[in-house]
Amino acid sequence: MKIAVVGGGSTYTPELIDGFARLSRVLGLAELTLIDPAEDRLNLVGPLGQRMFAREQHPGAVTWTTSLEAGLADADIVLIQLRVGGQTARLSDETFPLECGCVGQETTGAGGLAKALRTVPKVLEIAEAVRRFAKPNAWIVDFTNPVGIVTRALLDAGHRAVGLCNVAIGFQRTFAKALKVEPSRLTIDHVGLNHLTWERSVLLDGVEMLPELLANHAAELEEHTHQSIGQLRRLGSIPSYYLQFFYRHDQVVREAATTQPRAAFVAQVERELLELYADPKLNTKPEQLASRGGAFYSEAAVDLITSLHTNRGDRQVVNMRNGSTFAQLSPDAVVEIPARITADGPIAEPLAVLAPLEAGLISHVSAYEQLAVEAALHGGRDRVFRALLAHPLVGQYEQADTLTDAILRENKAHLAWA
Known part of the structure; x- marks a missing residue:
């Protein structure tokens, strides 16, 4: 099979390549094609990807191109991970809302809307190219933020699309580390919208562990959510990091006045990563990539693509149509929930009503x-x-x-x- 990555010149891409190099044998992945208009970045990330595949003795090829048509040709899966305007636009998203006393963030609030306005038209252009050049019935996997809004636009336009976020798998891995168990033994009840979710249950081999986590693992939960354990215990659930922008809005705005914007930090990390990627001896993702964000994204992506391609029917958290899942929402809304992943797409798991x-x-x-x-x-x-x-x-x-x-x-x- 062939997988095309639009936005493949991102400094983030080696995280994705690492996942495919280590975990994708069952897919029969013949070609991973990176597509990006930034040829200078492709010429660093592409060769690194080849070296990473060679290190893992993966038989597939890593190729790269600036041509959308050539890169999408005969693709079975198209993964979109782009940032219109780059880190410069992100810095704007994180700062201009602060002038009104509103939170500055790239995926929610005014900054998130700015990103959506820039991003949705471009993603829809790419999706039309997928229709023209990729294989019939190729799946689009969207990791481009704001994922919920972008996925809704793709589905409204009739594309075969699933939205993917790393928040759920990040929680699963955090819980597994705290409990000292394998992540595969945990089942989480993750519900809401993209970047607006709660963990309502954490089952270990079918046994509820949420009270244990709230009672005895304060440090891990506070670090992962940026919210105090006292607040989490009052909720009786574990909200995502992004809920701090709602539950601690005024405090977050005050803190932003004295802290470096995330975009400025990431821009510096990107410069360092590109220097590392230029080293012809580098054949694995560098440790510094962890500070770029998006932990476990590659594993979530490989799992989702494998299930779409092989009809595994396993349980994963994705962004998909609400349908009848939450009675409060329109069927056309996009929600982030557990679903069974089949070759025909995700099928929502039955969920308890929302509090x-x-x-x-x-x-x-x-x-x-x-x-x-x-x-x-x-x-x-x-x-x-x-x-x-x-x-x-x-x-x-x-x-x-x-x-x-x-x-x-x-x-x-x-x-x-x-």
Whole structure:
């Protein structure tokens, strides 16, 4: 089979290559093609990928190209992991909302909307190219943030797409390390929207371990969620890192005034990684890549692609249509939930109803996501304003107006309609 990676010149790509080199034998992976307009990056990441495959004695080829048509030709799976505007745009997303007293973050709030406006049209262009050049019924696996919004746009346009995030597998590995067990023995009840999820249950060989984690593993949970163990115990569940932007909003904004933006840190890490990738002796992902983010992404991606390709029917957490899963949401909404992964796509697992605390916030943000897709597809200041007004991290006329102007100003080069 052939897998194409759009955005393959990313400094993040060796994490993905490592997973395919070590774990993809069952796929019969013949070719992994990296596609990116940045030829200078491809010429570093591509050869490193070849060396990584050779180190693991993987029989598949690693190739690279700047041509979308050539890279997508005959692909069975297309993985999209791009960042329109690069780290410069990310730095903007993380900083301009702070001027209004709102959280600055690249996947939620005003910064997340800015990223969606830049990203959705580009991803849909790529998806149309997948229709033209890849194999019939090729799957698109989207890792491009904001994953929920991008996946919804892809599904609305009729593409065979599944959204993927590393939050669930990250929690599973954190819990397994704390409990000193193999991750495969754990089953987690992970529910919500992308970057708006809660772990409501953690089963070890069928035995509930959530109370044990909350009672005896404070340090691990606080580090992973950026929320205090006292707050987690009051919730009785474990919210994702991203819930801090809702539950600790004002404190996060205050802290941002005295800390380096994540984008500035990542930009420095990227420069260091590219220097490392240029070393012809390097044949494994460097330790510094861990600070780039996205832990266990490669393993989640290999698992998902394997199940889509071989019809394993195993349980994985993905972004997919809500259907009838959560009665509070439209069937067309995209949710992040456990599902059985088949060759025909994910089938949602039966889930317990949402608690009111979860349901209210999920409903609120899902409505925003619908408006965000409309703004990304059709443009217009009023659509951007309405999406911001609907977001619980904005939600006021004056802030929504000011942030709309900032989004248009900061992203003029990336918005054809602005």
